[in-house]
Amino acid sequence: MDDNNVLLKVEHLCQYFKAGSQVLKAVDDVSFEIKKGEVFGLVGESGCGKTTTGRSIIRLYDATGGSVYFDGKRICAGTGSYKEKAAAARAECKRVEAEIKKRYADDKAQREQELAAARERCAAVLREQTENIKKAREDERIARKEKLATKIQMIFQDPIASLNPRMTVREIIAEGLIIQGVKDKKYIDEQVYKMLDLVGLVPEHAGRYPHEFSGGQRQRIGIARAVIMKPELIIADEPISALDVSIQAQVINLLNDLRHKLGLTILFIAHDLSVVKYFSDKVGVMHFGKMVELAPADELFAKPLHPYTKSLLSAIPLPDPESEKRRKRIIYNPIAEHDYSVDKPRMREISEEHFVYCNDAEYDRYTAEIE
Numbered sequence: 001m002d003d004n005n006v007l008l009k010v011e012h013l014c015q016y017f018k019a020g021s022q023v024l025k026a027v028d029d030v031s032f033e034i035k036k037g038e039v040f041g042l043v044g045e046s047g048c049g050k051t052t053t054g055r056s057i058i059r060l061y062d063a064t065g066g067s068v069y070f071d072g073k074r075i076c077a078g079t080g081s082y083k084e085k086a087a088a089a090r091a092e093c094k095r096v097e098a099e100i101k102k103r104y105a106d107d108k109a110q111r112e113q114e115l116a117a118a119r120e121r122c123a124a125v126l127r128e129q130t131e132n133i134k135k136a137r138e139d140e141r142i143a144r145k146e147k148l149a150t151k152i153q154m155i156f157q158d159p160i161a162s163l164n165p166r167m168t169v170r171e172i173i174a175e176g177l178i179i180q181g182v183k184d185k186k187y188i189d190e191q192v193y194k195m196l197d198l199v200g201l202v203p204e205h206a207g208r209y210p211h212e213f214s215g216g217q218r219q220r221i222g223i224a225r226a227v228i229m230k231p232e233l234i235i236a237d238e239p240i241s242a243l244d245v246s247i248q249a250q251v252i253n254l255l256n257d258l259r260h261k262l263g264l265t266i267l268f269i270a271h272d273l274s275v276v277k278y279f280s281d282k283v284g285v286m287h288f289g290k291m292v293e294l295a296p297a298d299e300l301f302a303k304p305l306h307p308y309t310k311s312l313l314s315a316i317p318l319p320d321p322e323s324e325k326r327r328k329r330i331i332y333n334p335i336a337e338h339d340y341s342v343d344k345p346r347m348r349e350i351s352e353e354h355f356v357y358c359n360d361a362e363y364d365r366y367t368a369e370i371e
Contacts, residue, residue: 007071007265008034008057008233014065014078015049015056026052028289029066031347034233034282039259039266041280041297043273043312049289050269051157054235057267058154067136070152070233075143077136086129093122150180153226157238159218163210169196169221170206176229195224199254216247220254227258235267240275248272252279273316277301282353285309287334291347295354305356305366307337338362 015027027049034040042050056063057076065081067074096118104111143149153176156162163172173195174188182188193203199220210218219239226234236255240248252275258264270276276283276297283300285293285308293306304310311332318324338345343359350356350366358366 005035006033006069007036007038008267009069010053010057010066011069012066012081013053013056013063013068014081015052015061016064016080025289027056030286030289030291031066032284032291032294034265034267036232036265037259037263038281039268039279041276041283042267042269042286043271043276043283044286045312046271048286050286051237053286054154054237054267054269058152058235059149060154070143070148073143073146073148074136074139075148075152077139079133079136082129082132082136086126089122089125089129093118147180150176150229151231152233152235153229153231154235154237155219155222155226155239158242159215159222160210162222163218165210168207168209169201172210172221173206173225173228176225180229191228192224195228198227198258199224200250214247215243216250219243219247219251223251223254223258227262230262231264233265233267235269237269238271241271248275255279273312285312290357291355292357293355294347299351299354303354303370305350305354305369306358308332308334 010030010032013027013030014025017024017026030049030053032040042053044050052061055061057068059076063076063078063080065078065084067078068076097115100111100114100118104114167175170189170192173192177188177191189206192206196203196205201217201220201224205213205217210221213221219242223239239255240251243251255266255268256279259266268276268280280297283295283297284291285300285306287308293300293304293309300309301313304313307330311330314328314330318327338359340359343361345357345359345362347355347357348363350363351370354370356362356366
């Protein structure tokens with residue numbers, strides 16, 4: 001893949017949350033790329049980590065591990081994985097020291113020599129991880145200084161919860177410009193009216209409050225708030241799931257028009273697979289924090305390989321009553337489907353740009369299946 005055409009690159013992203021002694025792996029080692037002008041659909045059941053992935057990319061959460069690159073520059077770097085490696089190196093050093101002291105109890109010279117070598121190995125790992133942490137923090141500092149995050153905007157799932165009820169529409173849409181230091185009120189008003197027109201609203205709406213609008217209109221206000229910042233990437237976090245079916249198509253068509261008119265790249269997080277198929281160029285399927293399949297949209301829907309993807313696609317309702325009667329649901333049972341006790345899985349390319357999370361045995365099976 002041509003790196004010059006990649007706008008967003010996510011590498012081994014991890015987002016863990018601690019609940020007492022338990023660690024919840026909301027996002028676990030997720031990697032993908034989005035080309036400029038592309039719509040990347042991220043799908044999966046509730047709780048699989050889709051929204052957390054989007055929020056980690058835009059830095060609403062501090063990532064535990066992995067890196068996010070925007071237009072070739074690292075904007076997010078999780079230092080947790082580096083700290084874990086350092087802690088593991090210290091623990092391993094203590095274990096090795098105890099073993100050496102026991103083994104060479106009667107040979108002081110040999111014992112000191114072995115201990116020195118073990119401590120140097122540990123120190124080398126610690127130096128490497130310290131340097132990684134330092135580099136990660138420096139990259140994030142540069143990203144903040146260059147305001148790279150403003151080139152990524154987010155449209156939230158719940159249009160009423162994401163709008164401040166005490167602010168007028170004008171204040172909501174203009175807030176980003178004001179935060180960036182724009183003080184010309186005439187320019188701000190011009191931009192606000194321009195954005196309202198762009199999303200299908202009128203200037204008279206600028207003086208109203210969010211509760212005076214319908215759900216679809218509120219979502220249009222949220223889109224205007226994002227677009228006024230002239231972003232290159234928009235993260236649309238289930239932007240239609242809280243809307244009536246009749247309004248969903250309008251919002252999707254609006255996003256599609258804005259995409260072509262403004263040259264936007266979109267990370268589209270959704271449940272509705274029919275909409276994802278219509279709207280997305282490439283689709284990633286998540287399950288329990290893992291990316292299990294990644295492929296161009298047409299190929300994923302025509303040739304799904306992972307059992308979970310097949311299960312998801314089998315759940316899409318059909319508009320034809322006769323076909324709906326014959327539709328068979330596929331139940332996904334990971335315990336029955338996979339044996340990862342010895343042969344461990346990883347993301348592998350089955351065909352061009354078609355990746356599946358699988359082990360060696362499954363790789364051979366999927367390769368034969370796609371041929």
